[in-house]
Amino acid sequence: MTTTEKKLTGASLLFNVLEQHGVEHVFGYPGGAIMPIYDALYDSGVEHFLCRHEQGAAFSAVGYARASGKVGVCLATSGPGATNLITGLADALADSIPVVAITGQVATAAMGSDAFQEIDIFGLSLACTKHSFQVTNIDDLADVLHQAFAIALEGRQGPVLVDIPKDIQIAAVNGSVDDLVNLQNKVKLPPANVGNALALLNQAKKPILYVGGGVGMANAIDELRDFAKITGLPCVSTLKGLGAIDPEDKYYMGMLGMHGTKASNLAVQECDLLIAVGARFDDRVTGKLNEFAPNAKVIHFDIDTAEINKRRVADASILGDLKVNLPALAIPLSIEPWKAFCLQMNADYAWDYNHPGETIFAPAVLKEISDKMPKNSCVTTDVGQHQMWAAQHMVFDDPSNFLTSAGMGTMGFGIPAAVGAQVSRPTNCIIAISGDGSFMMNVQELSTIKRFQLPVKIVLIDNAKLGMVRQWQDLFFNGRLSETDLADNPDFIMLANAFDIKAQMITKKSEVSAAIEEMLEHDGPYLLQVKIDAQDNVWPLVPPNTANDKMMEST
Amino acid sequence: MNNYQLMISVDDKQVVLERILQVTRYRGFLINGMNAKVNTGTKIGTIELMVSSERPIELLVDQINKLIDIKEVKVDHTAMQ
Known part of the structure; x- marks a missing residue:
């Protein structure tokens, strides 16, 4: 070895292994305890998408995985970086999505000393991942990373976290990187008796x-x-x-x-x-x-x-x-x-789209978007009334074209998931259906859309309420509307424009068709704010702990 | 409340005991007693877990079996007499 040759470190080994597994894109946010990995990223062939919050990185990895069928990868530093990933990992666990999360950790000598930005993410991971690892010996790193990908994909898929202390990231790798051998699928079930x-x-x-x-x-x-x-x-x-x-x-x-x-x-x-x-x-x-x-x-x-x-x-x-x-x-x-x-x-019992008056009827808007969106469009949603209307009134020909936080029901999913979907499918139309409550939960990811000029279309169904909770308060809590009014929302058009995203607000039925067409024909990112009546409810509704044939219907 | 005794065989990997205890609590079983030891030669751990719950033990056995480092989970029916 000459003095100019750099010895392979744990950090560069990470990217070698990622490339062995075909990883082209990762989502993340740098910080102190993961700096050697970000230094190695500088020389790697893996493309990194800087998100503006680690939760955004985790959801982008989830959206990427769901839209493409590949493993989604996210990176975060120790402490708050790692804890910010947790909601995304929990979401991936609930919906069985293959994600590999890499977290930086303080150096092994400092672990357990309440060091700066130290948290026991390994312990925290037990309830929100399919499996997790903490690497305390450089000789284990490659094998652990291979196992992480195998476990994420085998049997019922799910998220795997690998926590890598800073000294392991900078440690010299002994020997060379082995070729990738076929991963053993541990999940073996006897032939089914039908x-x-x-x-x-x-x-x-x-x-x-x-x-x-x-x-x-x-x-x-x-x-x-x-x-x-x-x-x-x-x-x-x-x-x-x-x-x-x-x-x-x-x-x-x-x-x-x-x-x-x-x-x-x-x-x-x-x-x-x-x-x-x-x-x-x-x-x-x-x-x-x-x-x-x-x-x-x-x-x-x-x-x-x-x-x-x-x-x-x-x-x-x-x-x-x-x-x-x-x-x-x-x-x-x-x-x-x-x-x-x-x-x-x-x-x-076919859907009825007749709706009196000039106020916009969200189900009809979503049906029209569904009818007009190009083939192989991918729709993401946030969580709430708009999510259920999208599920009811939009038509999908593949599960990878409808990405919604189903099991965990995580508000804030839609925008970063759309980022991940757009990165994985750059030529497809990606549409994020959101609500005014959910949108604000990961609104910082508009900056990721701007940074990478992702042509994501955002449809913001706006009732200036936490609509689903408001609906339940009206129906099941005697109309006591506790903390569900969002009349002080920001000016969403001005907000979108601040991120160089073209935006339009519509308030009347007569504006819907032209607005949808303008959005779908626009080359870059676009936000369509759709104002609806705050009293609109999602129907039918089976009340909680009630048999499914006793549903409530529109009155 | 039903009492059960489990015999769990594991690979001696990081936090395997914590994983078993976390799943046991989360799935609705109380831990009444535990013995755990590792054969340092074979690197196989053996955990006896005494638990109680209103729920059938099969629910917990299936969930523990899903953990990556588990080799075998047996319900010791003789211990429950």
Whole structure:
């Protein structure tokens, strides 16, 4: 080695391993304990996207992973940098998203001394990651990083955190970097026995397919659609499952659950066999659990053993890869009267977009955006009324085209997730649907949009309220409107303009079509502020701890 | 309240005991007693966990089994008599 040659350090090894795993883009924010890694970044081939808050970096990594099917990677420094990642990691855990988070840590000699910007992120990670590591020996670093990627992707996917003390980052690597060998998938399940499930399927007179986010995560969309087509099953989707079922399937009844369609909820309550595919009987899906699909037997397909019998006992469980297991049950069924009944319900309870007056009707706006957006557009949402309206009234042909914080329900998700989606799919139209409450939760990421000139379109559904909480206060808390008024919101047009984002506000129905077209045709980022009536509610609504057939409807 | 005894075999990796205790608490089980030891030769740890809950033990067994460093989880039915 000559004196000018730089010896490989832990920090540069990190980027070598990232490149071995095909990582091209990372999201992060530098700070003291991760400076050697940011120094190594300077020489690496990995492109870094500076976010303006570590939570933004974590959500951008989530959006990147969900939009592209690759592992999302985020970086943060120790202490507050690391704790700011936690909400994003919790979100990724709840929605089973493969993310690798790298945190800097104070040097090993200082650990446990309450050093500056020291926090036990390793301990904090236990409840919000699938797995985590703290590297205390440079010889372990490469193996740990490889394991992090393997664990993020194997079985039920999820976030993995790797905490790297500063002295490990600057330590010299002993030997050379090994070639990447095929990662061993630890998740091994016995071949599924489908005999019992086949018998249940053959006996059922009113079966229904209940599709969750696991279908997209398993990359089993084609297999699911073939299964639905061959069996002819009526089908419903969870929030995270939206896009998996062929939107042209006439037996598709929409989303089920708290804000599900009337047709889907009534059909599920009526069915005699529920075929759950990559779904977990979440409380927002089932309503009152012991009255959910009360006459149904259950076939449960999943990759995660712990989901079987967790909330609803399965009469038949089929563990493993959906791509392999779904075709094993794809048989034609004789259920014509039931199918006719479901079709009739679809017709009887179709959405009604008639809305009197000049005030803008958010469901109609979202439907029009859905109709006009280019093919392969990717929509992200924040959390609240606008999220449910988007789920109800927009149509998606792939789960990777609808990114929403489903399990964790994290306000502030939409804008940074759109950043990640746009980085991963630079040629696609990325539309963030937000609300005036959620938008302000990660508003600093407008700066990331500006910095990288990302042409993200933002639709801000503005009722100057925390609308969903206001709706619940009106319905279930005697109209006592506690801390849900946001009349003092900033001027959103001026705010967008401050980040060089073109913006327009509309307040009347007559302005909607032209505004949508202008937004979609605009080359760069755009914010469309849509003022709606503060009293508008999301319907239908199944009240909490109520059976799904007892939904409240528009009055 | 049902009492259960678990025998858990683990790879002796970082914070594996903390992970088991965290999952046990979060999934609704009270810890009534515990023995833990590591065979430094094989680097395999053995943890006996006495827990109680209204919930079926299978829920906890499945969740502990999901942890990356777990080799095996057994319910010791004889200990529950």
